[in-house]
Amino acid sequence: MRVLRRGTLGTLGTLALGGFAILALSAAPPLSAQEDAAAAGKVVYDRWCAECHGETGQGDGSAAASMLPRPRDFTQALYQIRTTGSGQLPTDADIRFAIENGLPGTTMPGWPNLTDGEIDDLIVYLKSFSRFFGQGPAPEPLDFGSDPGGGPAAIEAGAAAYLTMLCEECHGLSGRGDGTSAPTLEDWRGLPIRAADLTEAWVLNGGSSVEDMHTRMLTGLDGTPMPSAIDAMNSGVVSPDEVWQLAHYLASLGPREMPPLREVIRVGRAEAGLPADGEEEAWAGVEAFYFPMSGQVVQLPRNFAPAVDGLWVQGLHDGSDIALRVQWNDPSNSPDPNWDEWQNKITAALDLDGAEPIALDSAGAPTARPPDAVLLQFPFEPPEGTDRPYFLMGDAREPVYLWTWDSETGVGAGRGRGLDSVEPLGEDPVTGEATWEEGRWTLYLRRSIEVESDGLDFAEGAPMPIAFQAWDGSSAEVGKRSSVSTWYYILLEPPASSTVVVTPLLAMLLTGAFGLVLVRRAQDRRRDG
Amino acid sequence: MRSHFWNRSAALLAVAAMAACGGGDGGSSEAADDAGEATPAAAAVDPSTVGTISGMANFGGMVPTMEAIDMSAEAECAAGYGADGPMAQSVLVSEGGLANVFVYLSEGVSGAPAASGAATLDQVNCRYTPHVLGVQSGQDIEISNSDNLLHNINATPTENRGFNISQPRAGITSTQRFQVAEVMVPVRCDVHGWMQAYIGVVDHPYFAVTGADGSYSIANVPAGDYTLTAWHEEFGTQTANVTVTAGEMAVATFDYNAEMMGAEVPMGDALVLEHGTNRIRVERTQ
Ligand code: HEC
Ligand code: HEC
Ligand SMILES: [Cu+2]
Numbered sequence: 063m064r065v066l067r068r069g070t071l072g073t074l075g076t077l078a079l080g081g082f083a084i085l086a087l088s089a090a091p092p093l094s095a096q097e098d099a100a101a102a103g104k105v106v107y108d109r110w111c112a113e114c115h116g117e118t119g120q121g122d123g124s125a126a127a128s129m130l131p132r133p134r135d136f137t138q139a140l141y142q143i144r145t146t147g148s149g150q151l152p153t154d155a156d157i158r159f160a161i162e163n164g165l166p167g168t169t170m171p172g173w174p175n176l177t178d179g180e181i182d183d184l185i186v187y188l189k190s191f192s193r194f195f196g197q198g199p200a201p202e203p204l205d206f207g208s209d210p211g212g213g214p215a216a217i218e219a220g221a222a223a224y225l226t227m228l229c230e231e232c233h234g235l236s237g238r239g240d241g242t243s244a245p246t247l248e249d250w251r252g253l254p255i256r257a258a259d260l261t262e263a264w265v266l267n268g269g270s271s272v273e274d275m276h277t278r279m280l281t282g283l284d285g286t287p288m289p290s291a292i293d294a295m296n297s298g299v300v301s302p303d304e305v306w307q308l309a310h311y312l313a314s315l316g317p318r319e320m321p322p323l324r325e326v327i328r329v330g331r332a333e334a335g336l337p338a339d340g341e342e343e344a345w346a347g348v349e350a351f352y353f354p355m356s357g358q359v360v361q362l363p364r365n366f367a368p369a370v371d372g373l374w375v376q377g378l379h380d381g382s383d384i385a386l387r388v389q390w391n392d393p394s395n396s397p398d399p400n401w402d403e404w405q406n407k408i409t410a411a412l413d414l415d416g417a418e419p420i421a422l423d424s425a426g427a428p429t430a431r432p433p434d435a436v437l438l439q440f441p442f443e444p445p446e447g448t449d450r451p452y453f454l455m456g457d458a459r460e461p462v463y464l465w466t467w468d469s470e471t472g473v474g475a476g477r478g479r480g481l482d483s484v485e486p487l488g489e490d491p492v493t494g495e496a497t498w499e500e501g502r503w504t505l506y507l508r509r510s511i512e513v514e515s516d517g518l519d520f521a522e523g524a525p526m527p528i529a530f531q532a533w534d535g536s537s538a539e540v541g542k543r544s545s546v547s548t549w550y551y552i553l554l555e556p557p558a559s560s561t562v563v564v565t566p567l568l569a570m571l572l573t574g575a576f577g578l579v580l581v582r583r584a585q586d587r588r589r590d591g
Numbered sequence: 592m593r594s595h596f597w598n599r600s601a602a603l604l605a606v607a608a609m610a611a612c613g614g615g616d617g618g619s620s621e622a623a624d625d626a627g628e629a630t631p632a633a634a635a636v637d638p639s640t641v642g643t644i645s646g647m648a649n650f651g652g653m654v655p656t657m658e659a660i661d662m663s664a665e666a667e668c669a670a671g672y673g674a675d676g677p678m679a680q681s682v683l684v685s686e687g688g689l690a691n692v693f694v695y696l697s698e699g700v701s702g703a704p705a706a707s708g709a710a711t712l713d714q715v716n717c718r719y720t721p722h723v724l725g726v727q728s729g730q731d732i733e734i735s736n737s738d739n740l741l742h743n744i745n746a747t748p749t750e751n752r753g754f755n756i757s758q759p760r761a762g763i764t765s766t767q768r769f770q771v772a773e774v775m776v777p778v779r780c781d782v783h784g785w786m787q788a789y790i791g792v793v794d795h796p797y798f799a800v801t802g803a804d805g806s807y808s809i810a811n812v813p814a815g816d817y818t819l820t821a822w823h824e825e826f827g828t829q830t831a832n833v834t835v836t837a838g839e840m841a842v843a844t845f846d847y848n849a850e851m852m853g854a855e856v857p858m859g860d861a862l863v864l865e866h867g868t869n870r871i872r873v874e875r876t877q
Contacts, residue, residue, distance in 0.1 A: 231741050
């Protein structure tokens with residue numbers, strides 16, 4: 063239906079334009095090339111961009127109110143992705159870069175489906191929203207100098223430059239966006255904005271290469287608190303080479319690309335016994351699996367601006383017990399009154415889909431400070447074939463087994479029959495604890511592999527479905543406003559060869575990937591309204 | 592009466608000019624000295640054609656109490672304040688005079704000397720000095736940091752291009768300009784949420800900012816009829832009609848009181864965020 067409407071509009075637009083062109087030919091002087099391009103750009107824009115950026119380019123499209131950051135308002139010509147100085151207009155190439163690549167970490171997708179010509183037209187049309195373009199000389203890129211090269215010495219020098227420049231005030235010592243000023247940051251609309259998590263380079267708006275980050279540091283990101291470092295460099299606080307080294311340091315903080323999606327958490331046998339907590343050195347040698355999380359957008363109230371975007375999971379077993387370590391970045395150790403203002407702003411900024419916002423007391427403080435939380439779910443009954451319960455905490459027919467943790471009550475277990483139906487299982491033997499340090503939670507969970515009283519049985523060599531859910535309390539995430547993953551598998555490796563499970567695993571891999579597609583599709587559909 | 596006022600204003604002229612930070616040739620010989628040469632505009636003024644506008648921003652009644660600012664995150668800055676600690680600066684009243692009112696000719700100016708000299712904005716003990724600055728369009732604004740810690744200077748105009756520059760040490764200077772008139776341009780530091788300044792940009796040198804005692808003075812105004820507008824961050828704007836006669840002083844006084852708190856305050860293009868409902872409504876106040 064949606065496609066139909068778009069198609070119709072698109073055709074109508076083209077027809078109208080065609081008519082206009084004919085009129086123009088017969089009567090008035092021909093449209094200038096610029097006007098032609100703008101008119102063609104409008105057709106593409108109205109079809110693909112207006113839903114978010116709004117028909118008049120003010121960033122107020124029908125889908126905008128549930129997003130953070132909001133779509134850009136083109137009328138002010140505030141562009142983050144530039145090669146020009148702070149406050150300057152972007153070059154055409156800069157705008158093209160943003161359209162082609164999208165802005166990772168936001169809802170702004172890349173547009174590989176558009177032709178070069180269509181993007182040219184779009185650029186002309188986007189610029190026509192703002193009176194700033196066309197005034198004065200064309201914007202010129204800054205001189206970025208040349209990269210003196212990376213390597214351990216450069217990274218070390220870059221780490222020192224990070225401290226000299228006091229980047230940690232916003233981004234935190236770890237770079238995870240947990241600096242002292244982080245809870246108070248606002249974009250140019252007064253909406254709350256995160257100091258970027260520099261350890262997850264793949265979600266940086268302007269790209270994850272050393273050059274990208276170097277450029278962003280010198281240009282700043284207009285419309286956000288991220289300042290340009292150019293005057294500090296020109297005043298000699300750091301040298302041009304040190305700014306490059308700082309970019310190499312940032313690039314060393316984590317993987318540049320999103321870790322490849324893997325379906326199965328392989329839980330190896332710990333020969334030297336299980337680690338007793340999440341801090342033990344032994345974990346360093348254990349393979350970590352990354353699972354991306356997306357906002358829960360299937361049931362109301364939906365979450366289009368999820369705070370937790372991924373979890374790292376590691377596992378070990380010793381034949382009788384299983385231990386898991388789950389780590390994720392969250393700049394706030396909720397509940398934390400330092401983040402009250404942030405929580406209030408998020409509550410006010412987002413369309414909560416009819417959910418009751420957290421009320422404020424007379425002094426303006428929130429009346430509730432939700433905890434951070436994570437939940438692991440497994441099928442309640444041993445799975446048969448590739449059948450798995452509904453990924454949003456099961457349903458009445460097929461309940462799920464839950465391992466729950468939140469920063470107030472700690473670890474527990476429960477039986478889930480859907481997102482709003484959880485029944486605690488008091489006698490469950492799962493134990494564990496979590497610690498928060500410099501913007502990262504480390505959760506340690508432990509349980510015996512086989513328990514008589516329940517159906518959860520991690521038999522060696524038999525893959526067990528597993529899915530995740532997460533909440534950031536300080537971002538007012540409670541109940542259904544969470545981050546979710548699709549189903550994956552956890553597999554306790556038997557001591558000997560593992561070839562036995564290859565065939566069923568392959569089958570499950572396929573369905574797992576399909577599950578992710580489903581989540582994405584559900585998300586897109588909801589977003590389309 | 593008149594001459595009494597004249598004396599008082601003359602004595603305060605330097606203060607007002609300083610508050611305006613050498614805005615154009617607003618009568619300050621210091622601005623000319625700073626630029627290292629006599630400004631062409633100042634040289635061109637024929638005293639037989641110009642007069643002065645002077646006056647007060649008077650504050651009557653109860654003075655609203657300013658909230659204390661929690662600067663504990665920056666001990667170095669907090670140490671710069673007395674026992675009471677730092678207070679918000681939005682309403683500063685001293686002996687019935689209201690400081691930080693930006694007063695400028697909003698109508699009647701035809702032609703004006705080009706901007707000359709530089710205006711300065713400093714960051715001292717995690718505050719902007721001055722809190723309200725007037726500049727002429729195209730005039731250099733030298734922004735410096737006297738604190739040996741990180742500030743970012745984030746200017747968010749709507750008629751002009753903004754900027755956002757970090758100054759992680761004392762001694763860094765950034766030079767910026769606004770090309771067109773805009774009253775006012777908000778300036779803030781994202782590291783220190785309490786740091787806020789306003790820059791009034793007009794396309795002539797006939798402006799001033801009221802000093803600590805509430806007085807202001809605008810010199811070298813060509814004889815004629817004008818509208819004078821006074822802008823304050825809490826009390827919004829007021830206007831007055833003035834006639835300037837060559838060689839004389841015209842007086843324009845603005846009256847304020849606490850009941851005017853919360854008035855609509857025009858910003859270059861203010862975005863009013865309405866909480867209360869789930870959605871934030873963004874609208875222009877102008
Ligand atoms: C699903 C919503 C969505 C759609 C559809 C969308 N955008 Fe965006 N776009 C965004 C958001 C959100 C941002 C701002 C991200 C931020 O501020 O970090 C953005 C930012 C931009 C920017 C600004 C980049 C910068 O430098 O700041 C450009 C240019 C842009 N979009 C162009 C387009 C074009 C062209 C289209 C259509 C082909 C389009 N967008 C479609 C959501 C969308
Ligand atoms: C005043 C707070 C503040 C300071 C100081 C600051 N940043 Fe940022 N930075 C931000 C914010 C906020 C963002 C996110 C902007 C966004 O999401 O659009 C950001 C984003 C970034 C990005 C990601 C750019 C992208 O493409 O998304 C990089 C890289 C970065 N900062 C590096 C640095 C470095 C290095 C320093 C020190 C030289 C620094 N920042 C200082 C607030 C700050
Ligand atoms: Cu500051």
